[in-house]
Amino acid sequence: MGKFLVRRLLQIIPVLFIISFIVFCLVFVAGDPVALMLPEDASQEDIEQLRESLGLNEPFHIQYLTYMAGLFTLDFGESFRYNESALPIVLERLPATIELAIAAMVIAIVIAIPLGIWSATKQNSPVDLLATGGSVLWKAMPNFWLGIMLILLFSVTFGWFPVSGRGTFMHLILPAITLGTGIAAEMTRLIRSSMLEILNQDYIRTARSKGIRDFFVINKHAFRNALIPVVTITALQTSTVVGGTLITETVFSWPGLGQLLIQAVNTRDMAIVQASVFVIAFIVILMNLLADIIYKVLDPRIKYN
Amino acid sequence: MTTDTILEVKDLKTYFYTENGVIPSVDGVTFDIKKGETIAIVGESGSGKSVTSLSIMGLVGSPGKVAGGEILFEGKDITKISKREMRKLRGNEIAMIFQEPLTSLNPLFTVGNQISESIRLHQKASKEEAKKIAIEMLKKVGIPRAEKIYSSHPHLLSGGMRQRVMIAMALSCNPKLLIADEPTTALDVTIQAQILELMRNLSRENDTSIMLITHDLGVVAEMVDKVIVMYAGQVVEHTDVYTLFKDPKHPYTKGLLDSTPKIHELKEELQSIEGTVPPPGSIPVGCRFNTRCPYATEKCFSETPELTEVSPNHQVRCWLHEEGEVAI
Numbered sequence: 001m002g003k004f005l006v007r008r009l010l011q012i013i014p015v016l017f018i019i020s021f022i023v024f025c026l027v028f029v030a031g032d033p034v035a036l037m038l039p040e041d042a043s044q045e046d047i048e049q050l051r052e053s054l055g056l057n058e059p060f061h062i063q064y065l066t067y068m069a070g071l072f073t074l075d076f077g078e079s080f081r082y083n084e085s086a087l088p089i090v091l092e093r094l095p096a097t098i099e100l101a102i103a104a105m106v107i108a109i110v111i112a113i114p115l116g117i118w119s120a121t122k123q124n125s126p127v128d129l130l131a132t133g134g135s136v137l138w139k140a141m142p143n144f145w146l147g148i149m150l151i152l153l154f155s156v157t158f159g160w161f162p163v164s165g166r167g168t169f170m171h172l173i174l175p176a177i178t179l180g181t182g183i184a185a186e187m188t189r190l191i192r193s194s195m196l197e198i199l200n201q202d203y204i205r206t207a208r209s210k211g212i213r214d215f216f217v218i219n220k221h222a223f224r225n226a227l228i229p230v231v232t233i234t235a236l237q238t239s240t241v242v243g244g245t246l247i248t249e250t251v252f253s254w255p256g257l258g259q260l261l262i263q264a265v266n267t268r269d270m271a272i273v274q275a276s277v278f279v280i281a282f283i284v285i286l287m288n289l290l291a292d293i294i295y296k297v298l299d300p301r302i303k304y305n
Numbered sequence: 306m307t308t309d310t311i312l313e314v315k316d317l318k319t320y321f322y323t324e325n326g327v328i329p330s331v332d333g334v335t336f337d338i339k340k341g342e343t344i345a346i347v348g349e350s351g352s353g354k355s356v357t358s359l360s361i362m363g364l365v366g367s368p369g370k371v372a373g374g375e376i377l378f379e380g381k382d383i384t385k386i387s388k389r390e391m392r393k394l395r396g397n398e399i400a401m402i403f404q405e406p407l408t409s410l411n412p413l414f415t416v417g418n419q420i421s422e423s424i425r426l427h428q429k430a431s432k433e434e435a436k437k438i439a440i441e442m443l444k445k446v447g448i449p450r451a452e453k454i455y456s457s458h459p460h461l462l463s464g465g466m467r468q469r470v471m472i473a474m475a476l477s478c479n480p481k482l483l484i485a486d487e488p489t490t491a492l493d494v495t496i497q498a499q500i501l502e503l504m505r506n507l508s509r510e511n512d513t514s515i516m517l518i519t520h521d522l523g524v525v526a527e528m529v530d531k532v533i534v535m536y537a538g539q540v541v542e543h544t545d546v547y548t549l550f551k552d553p554k555h556p557y558t559k560g561l562l563d564s565t566p567k568i569h570e571l572k573e574e575l576q577s578i579e580g581t582v583p584p585p586g587s588i589p590v591g592c593r594f595n596t597r598c599p600y601a602t603e604k605c606f607s608e609t610p611e612l613t614e615v616s617p618n619h620q621v622r623c624w625l626h627e628e629g630e631v632a633i
Binding site for chain 2: 201202203205206207208209210211212213221224225298299300301
């Protein structure tokens with residue numbers, strides 16, 4: 001296990017290297033930020049001067065090498081907008097995003113596990129039809145639309161929750177529901193189909209033949225087996241969750257990484273974009289690593305050598 | 306019913322209610338098992354033998370259910386008792402071993418966990434006591450290094466070892482009846498013999514009755530006292546093992562015996578029964594075996610034969626034997 005961890009952690013380095021290259025290329029292709037940074041009536045001279053001071057007149061490979069040199073010391077350069085080093089700004093926003101993501105995952109798990117198990121054990125019953133139909137409907141609902149509808153209903157009409165921003169627990173609820181129920185919809189279907197498959201396995205019949213109560217047959221013998229594919233797919237979807245966070249944060253003006261990234265893209269604040277994507281990539285890789293570890297804990301058949 | 310009868314199945318009907326109509330997988334099966342006795346239910350795939358055993362265990366899954374008849378276990382009809390009472394019997398008084406040792410154990414729990422689970426449940430034993438009993442059981446079924454195997458996961462064991470674990474699990478609560486559904490089919494021949502011997506010895510030791518489900522007549526000859534031959538959901542012949550091999554009455558039984566390879570006869574081609582078991586739902590009128598029977602007469606296509614006694618303790622469902630002995 002220790003060796004496996006070290007190897008997996010070392011694998012992160014080339015992955016991050018490739019990702020940073022792709023991000024650099026994308027930002028490079030996206031165009032010149034200078035035009036956006038200066039007022040419309042700025043002279044050509046001013047533009048040239050700013051370009052030079054930012055190192056933007058250098059050829060591609062020189063810019064890339066400068067960027068990479070900075071990367072080794074985790075220096076993504078200065079934000080054009082904040083005039084500060086980019087990484088600390090990004091890291092400062094991270095806790096808000098993590099808070100939202102965790103709250104959403106809690107909601108997703110609390111809904112999806114019981115509902116998925118229930119609808120699998122009562123296949124084709126009204127509960128099952130409602131759960132599967134509901135999850136398709138929910139999955140089809142765009143995050144931003146659901147978010148706006150929740151704001152309209154619960155914040156504007158009823159005034160129960162704040163419209164936007166972060167601060168109290170009440171601020172967290174609507175964005176967490178927006179993000180979490182979407183994840184729950186997908187997870188419910190996954191758990192259901194996984195459970196259905198497991199419930200037909202021979203060892204479930206063995207468990208029943210021992211006289212074990214249905215509750216334990218389902219929750220001990222079946223659920224742990226059903227969880228294995230669910231964990232894998234959920235971990236692979238971390239990037240989808242991150243995508244959802246970007247949208248949800250924008251809708252709710254949640255001061256997280258997503259909101260920062262979207263603003264940075266709009267203002268072509270290269271340093272922030274690069275630092276944010278780098279951090280997000282790092283998180284996604286970590287989540288996948290975590291999934292592998294959980295996998296190992298759940299399934300004794302898996303060996304990492 | 307005599308007091309030493311442990312299980313009495315009377316006119317059992319287990320039907321599956323599918324979208325394409327009702328499928329009678331078990332249709333009026335009657336037999337009994339006495340204390341310490343070993344009986345075999347023999348038949349091809351689709352003859353209803355596994356469904357019969359699952360009916361006794363109360364494990365017939367939806368859309369199937371016991372539609373009629375009685376299953377008396379120690380005189381009590383277990384088709385009518387509550388789920389809770391049934392759970393108390395299952396794994397405790399009636400235990401079952403399945404065909405597929407490779408997939409019948411839960412891959413995520415240790416062998417020990419799975420054996421002691423039923424011990425703790427039925428004997429109200431503490432964790433330590435259950436562990437002691439489980440390790441003892443593992444030793445009894447001939448597993449070397451029982452302590453180590455106790456904490457191993459099933460994937461580390463071979464098929465034969467896993468079937469031994471299944472037997473240990475099934476016998477851990479000293480059941481009065483052990484149902485073994487093709488326990489050796491998935492194993493290779495040398496292991497088969499070991500497993501059968503193990504079952505025979507353990508049943509003798511504890512006076513456990515065994516209901517063996519098989520299509521292997523070699524196993525039958527070696528193990529059992531009484532044989533029930535099933536075809537398309539019905540009993541077609543019911544007798545003791547000596548009579549069955551010496552004097553089979555039903556053409557189907559005869560066909561089964563003829564299609565078993567014999568060690569002293571060198572044959573170019575192994576005989577087989579033409580055709581297959583009619584799929585449930587398309588059972589022919591008259592005798593159910595009429596489509597494959599070489600002796601079928603007109604009567605066999607129009608009238609359904611009953612299970613009748615041709616000699617003491619020998620029942621056959623065949624028109625050929627309706628009016629006394631007919632040599633076939």
